[in-house]
Amino acid sequence: MRRERKKDQEWFNELHSNDKVIEVIGTRLLRMSGPLKIECFENCFANLEKIILRKLHLTNLEIINCSRLRNITLSELSSLESLSVCDCPELTELTELKFDNLIELKCSNTSIKKLSFKFCPNIMKLDCSNNDKLVNLDVSNCPKLEFLDCSHNKLTILDLSNCELLFKEYEKKSSNFNYPYGLKIIRRKNLVIVxxxxxGKSTLSNVLADTQEFEGSERSYSVAKSFLKKYFEWEGKFYCVIDTTGVGCTKLSTKNVLDKILDGIYSMPGGISQVLFVIDERFTAEEAKLFNLLKDSIFEIGILEYTTIVKTKFSNFKDKNKCDADKEQLHNENEKIAEIVRSCRDVVYVNNPPINIDIIDDDDRITVENNKKIRQRSREILLSYLNVACQERYFKLKSWDELHKKIAKCTENENLSKVVESNQELETFTKISQEFCTFI
Known part of the structure; x- marks a missing residue:
């Protein structure tokens, strides 16, 4: 019987019920739509080990009781609103879901270790209970999530930084939020370093996160292709530091610039807690130009309340009188610099001397140890400041959601240049990013 005379479900069962691997990719002639159910019964789908579904118009997908199923790959299912994956004990991998229209998902009784829904911004109901190997759950971009059952698994920590509705359910001890005993609920503070x-931008990132993972050489910046991110904890508070590409790097292609913008938006779904604008010994004209360009073209005026100037390489950073005197001098510099300083939340002073020097003798060893102590003191000063500066509110650009959709659409288009040129807002963003090589 010809496929068009049958329902999609009947056609699918007849064609694939004995397959080990099911791969269905939608085309102009193959347009599966509506609900689809893949369930093992009476030897149907009994051999199934892998599922790949792409470019289909499914609205509801159920995958149930497939005892041999190990891998599910789902992509470009733009109409999918409901997904259920249950009683598949051998399933270890469900690819990162990227579905704008997904509202409800149930994933239970599997061997999955990691689930990510950060690209499902409209999901409202999530049941991932009874996955006894689940150790990582990412709901960091799910502002509409109002029901979550993540009980009976191995989760120890859950970030609800951008889940206001669910966090309220947590505070009310509501039955809409079920979780394992001892689960630590956190809300991270996002620190963006520009x-x-x-x-000293990357060195500051290293000091804040107490790591050496951020590269600091000029060469590394000249070929940088993405920002760097690191999570850390300090005195019971959780932070995420994001080190952006520095001004002065090699120009990037249009697509790379758009990718950086898109990555930056995705990396801070809950918004910004504090922007740290880093200068070294002097506030130069180049830094003033960069600051004003970001303020006028990308940042909205309200973000200045969330912006702190961090002056590095300040040897007298522990002397409050010297810091105040320098701050006063900044206020009395030329009017452009003074206006910038007044517009920001504050100026913080630190000193982060190098610790990766070659040790030849005891003098070098003592120098490194002293520099470590200086950096530790700088860290304490800055984090004590951020503990007060980073309150519960996050700053989110009003245009972020709209911009994300535009960029996502553009990056799928083969002729990016023409698309960008036809959109004044994106063209402005691109020119700024190409000139100054910032991802925002």
């Missing part, structure tokens, strides 16, 4: 190359 500045020119060689200003």
């Amino acid at each position: 500045g020119r190359t060689a200003s």
Whole structure:
């Protein structure tokens, strides 16, 4: 019987019920739509080990009781609103879901270790209970999530930074939020580090996160293709530091610039807690130009309340009188710099001397140990400040959601240049990013 004379479900069962691997990719002639159910019964789908579904118009997908199923790959299912994956004990991998229209998902009784829904911004109901190997759950971009059952698994920590509705259910101890005993609920503070190359920006990121994972050489910035991110905890507070590409790097292609913008938006779904604008010994004209360009073209005026100038390489950073005197001098510099300083939340002073020097003798060893102590003191000063500065509110650009959709559409288009040129807002963003190589 010809496929068009049958329902999609009947056609699918007849064609694939004995397959080990099911791969269905929608085309102009193959347009599966509506609900689809893949369930093992009476030897149907009994051999199934892998499912790949792409470019289909499914609205509801159920995958049930497939005892041999190990891998599910779902992509470009733009109409999918409901997904259920249950009683598949051998299933270890469900690809990162990217469905704008997904509202409800149930995933239970599997061997999955990691689930991510950060690209499902409209999901409202999520049941991932009874997955006894689940150790990582990402709902960091689910502002509409109002029901979550993540009980009976191995989760120890859950970030609800951008889940206002669910966090309220947590505070009310509501039955709409079921979780394992001892689960630590956190809300991270997002710190965005911006500045020119060689200003001490990446060193500051290393000091904040107590790591050496951020590269600091000018060469690394000249070929940088993405921002770097690190999570850390300090005195019971959880932070995410994001080190952006420094000013002065090699120009990037249009697509790379758009990818950076898109990555940046996705990396901070809950918004910004504080922007740290890094300068070194002097507030130069180049830094003033960069700051004003970001303020006038990308940042909205309200973000200045969330912006702190961090002056590095300040040897007297522990002397409050010296810090106040320098701050006063900044206020009395030329009017452009003074206006910038007054518009920001504050100026913080630190000193982060190098610790990766070659040790030849005891003098070098003592120098490194002293520099470590200086950096630790700088860390304490800055994090004590951020503990007060980063309150519960997050700053989110009003245009972020709309911009994300535009960029996502553009990156799927083969002729990016023409698309960008036809959109004044994106063209402005692109020119700014190409000139100054910031991802925002």
